[in-house]
Amino acid sequence: xxxxxSPAAQVxxxxxxxxxxxxxxxxxxxxxxxxxxxxxxxxxTGEKPxxxxxxxxxxxxxxxxxTGIGAMLSVFFALMTGASPSLLGGLIPLTTGICxxxxxxxxxxxxxSGTAVN
Numbered sequence: 001x002x003x004x005x006s007p008a009a010q011v012x013x014x015x016x017x018x019x020x021x022x023x024x025x026x027x028x029x030x031x032x033x034x035x036x037x038x039x040x041x042x043x044x045t046g047e048k049p050x051x052x053x054x055x056x057x058x059x060x061x062x063x064x065x066x067t068g069i070g071a072m073l074s075v076f077f078a079l080m081t082g083a084s085p086s087l088l089g090g091l092i093p094l095t096t097g098i099c100x101x102x103x104x105x106x107x108x109x110x111x112x113s114g115t116a117v118n
Contacts, residue, residue: 056109063100070094 005013039049073090081087 059100059104063097063104066093066097070097
């Protein structure tokens with residue numbers, strides 16, 4: 001058999017995801033460090049750090065996305081390979097998404113203590 005790519009090219013192609021993930025991790029680290037220092041300075045000046053992250057919207061969005069992706073992957077893997085371990089690639093995000101949607105529905109968003117609604 002004739003080799004299509006050289007060994008050097010295969011090594012370079014294998015390094016691309018590693019370098020990408022490493023650079024992404026470094027960027028996320030420094031962004032979190034920056035936010036930490038901002039909050040620390042706000043506390044030193046007597047300002048109350050404002051939390052403007054909308055957990056309710058993020059829970060609903062991630063639950064819907066994971067449920068949709070998991071359902072599509074489950075259907076795809078079930079049709080392509082049948083009941084095999086690859087089906088977990090769709091069932092895991094599907095289950096995670098359903099759990100997040102249940103959390104969104106059951107969590108008491110009006111009470112700061114976060115007790116479940118009966």
